[in-house]
Amino acid sequence: PTMAHSKALLVLENFIGGKFVPCSSYIDSYNPSTGDVYCRVPDSGKEEVEAAVKAAKDAFPIWSSRSPLERSQILNKLADLIEHDLEAFAQAESKDQGKTITFARTVDIPRTVHNFRFFASSILHHVTECTEMPTVGCVHYTSRAPVGVAGLISPWNLPLYLLTWKIAPAIVCGNTVVAKPSEMTSVTAWMMCKLLEKAGVPPGVVNVVFGTGAKAGEALVCHPDVPLISFTGSTLTAQRITEKSAPHCKRLSLELGGKNPAIIFDDADLSQCIPATVRSSFANQGEICLCTSRIFVQKGVYSEFLKRFVAEAKKWKTGNPSDPTVDVGALISKEHLEKVKNYVKKAQAEGARVLCGEGVDPLALPPGNQKGYFMLPTVIAEVKDDSCCMQEEIFGPVTCVVAFDTEEEVIKRANGVKYGLAATVWSGNVGRVHRVAHRLQSGLVWTNCWLVRDLNLPFGGMKASGIGREGAKDSYEFFTEVKTITIKH
Numbered sequence: 001p002t003m004a005h006s007k008a009l010l011v012l013e014n015f016i017g018g019k020f021v022p023c024s025s026y027i028d029s030y031n032p033s034t035g036d037v038y039c040r041v042p043d044s045g046k047e048e049v050e051a052a053v054k055a056a057k058d059a060f061p062i063w064s065s066r067s068p069l070e071r072s073q074i075l076n077k078l079a080d081l082i083e084h085d086l087e088a089f090a091q092a093e094s095k096d097q098g099k100t101i102t103f104a105r106t107v108d109i110p111r112t113v114h115n116f117r118f119f120a121s122s123i124l125h126h127v128t129e130c131t132e133m134p135t136v137g138c139v140h141y142t143s144r145a146p147v148g149v150a151g152l153i154s155p156w157n158l159p160l161y162l163l164t165w166k167i168a169p170a171i172v173c174g175n176t177v178v179a180k181p182s183e184m185t186s187v188t189a190w191m192m193c194k195l196l197e198k199a200g201v202p203p204g205v206v207n208v209v210f211g212t213g214a215k216a217g218e219a220l221v222c223h224p225d226v227p228l229i230s231f232t233g234s235t236l237t238a239q240r241i242t243e244k245s246a247p248h249c250k251r252l253s254l255e256l257g258g259k260n261p262a263i264i265f266d267d268a269d270l271s272q273c274i275p276a277t278v279r280s281s282f283a284n285q286g287e288i289c290l291c292t293s294r295i296f297v298q299k300g301v302y303s304e305f306l307k308r309f310v311a312e313a314k315k316w317k318t319g320n321p322s323d324p325t326v327d328v329g330a331l332i333s334k335e336h337l338e339k340v341k342n343y344v345k346k347a348q349a350e351g352a353r354v355l356c357g358e359g360v361d362p363l364a365l366p367p368g369n370q371k372g373y374f375m376l377p378t379v380i381a382e383v384k385d386d387s388c389c390m391q392e393e394i395f396g397p398v399t400c401v402v403a404f405d406t407e408e409e410v411i412k413r414a415n416g417v418k419y420g421l422a423a424t425v426w427s428g429n430v431g432r433v434h435r436v437a438h439r440l441q442s443g444l445v446w447t448n449c450w451l452v453r454d455l456n457l458p459f460g461g462m463k464a465s466g467i468g469r470e471g472a473k474d475s476y477e478f479f480t481e482v483k484t485i486t487i488k489h
């Protein structure tokens with residue numbers, strides 16, 4: 001019995017109205033580092049979504065009438081419970097997604113905890129507006145109220161981190177939610193559901209339906225009783241969600257893909273810039289929407305940069321994600337690995353040079369990981385700006401390095417894609433840093449650093465990278481409905 005038990009597959013259940021409920025059909029979810037089936041995920045559809053929306057609707061009147069302080073205390077409790085189980089969550093996230101255990105331990109789960117603590121705090125500090133009109137004897141003020149049932153849809157790259165970045169502000173504002181994590185990475189959301197009751201989250205406030213985008217996701221998007229959808233994922237899916245929700249005029253927040261430039265001027269401090277740019281290219285296997293994949297280097301330092309950058313990239317160890325010395329884990333799926341590798345092939349066919357990684361260096365994997373979805377950090381040079389590798393989001397450990405001459409030229413080229421999520425600028429010239437930052441079409445610009453976030457400030461993209469922003473004030477505004485009230489005295 002012990003053997004059978006240890007070999008039994010993890011089977012997830014939907015969490016609806018405070019209870020785990022089985023589903024009539026399931027889909028397999030893989031461990032990307034071994035290629036084995038890791039767990040079975042409910043293949044929810046309209047029926048399950050209907051039950052979850054009903055539970056959320058029923059829970060709304062009581063939850064929305066609780067004080068912000070009460071809700072804040074519950075979020076803090078939930079944060080403590082997740083933090084208490086941090087190691088178990090990190091292990092599960094790494095196994096489910098392919099990311100390194102180190103990344104899950106230091107980024108995914110700590111940030112999940114922080115998401116709850118941050119919104120638990122920020123909700124206590126908002127003030128609404130008030131104006132006076134003495135000549136007509138009026139004061140005006142605004143009041144904000146939760147909207148209702150929020151639909152939350154998240155991707156596979158930072159599973160619990162991104163899902164809780166939505167759940168926390170949604171519920172702290174008094175909404176109830178139906179969340180649908182990616183079908184490829186559902187385990188940690190399911191684990192979180194087990195802690196909700198203990199944290200004091202009333203039944204029906206957080207409901208989670210598992211399943212595919214086409215079935216469960218679309219049922220949520222099309223449900224008439226879900227007035228707002230917060231989505232993080234690809235631009236293509238966002239187009240579909242926009243279309244499907246249009247008949248209901250839903251409020252949408254869309255956090256989408258990127259094709260982020262790193263701009264490195266001659267006067268950059270290369271000792272800082274090179275390790276940071278290797279990180280901004282390959283962290284989490286390059287599967288972060290904020291990863292840089294077009295590196296523009298000014299001619300004066302181009303050859304030195306390229307030499308040192310490739311040497312640094314080669315130091316990153318690819319292998320078993322549960323080994324704490326490994327820097328690059330497995331990609332999410334066999335299909336995704338194939339797609340990423342194909343970009344490298346296309347670049348080669350166009351005459352670009354692959355300097356390290358895919359097809360150039362040998363990839364030695366431990367015996368248990370031979371069937372995993374691995375590839376080495378890959379650096380490509382001499383790629384044309386109009387190549388698909390410079391225009392499309394690859395979302396893997398592949399980065400292109402190209403040379404530029406002038407500030408004017410690089411701004412134009414950096415802006416020459418359909419996306420506008422994030423950019424990095426490396427220069428010791430403070431005037432230049434401001435000038436370039438202002439002219440980049442990008443929702444976020446980091447100068448002389450990468451991925452330093454203050455959750456208070458807006459996060460989100462321009463152009464095809466999204467609509468709306470998330471952050472203390474932005475999420476508060478998205479997850480509440482504002483009313484202007486005029487009092488004549």
Ligand code: NAD
Binds near residue numbers: 214234236465
């Ligand atoms: P995806 O668009 O394929 O899926 C995202 C989620 O949407 C999943 O839960 C999926 O099941 C669901 N979905 C798919 N089709 C749907 C439909 N028709 N209706 C409703 N839901 C549907 O994206 P992905 O491959 O999981 O994630 C990678 C993408 O996410 C990349 O483009 C990346 O840049 C982007 N991303 C953006 C941010 C950001 O904050 N801007 C953060 C992380 C990832």
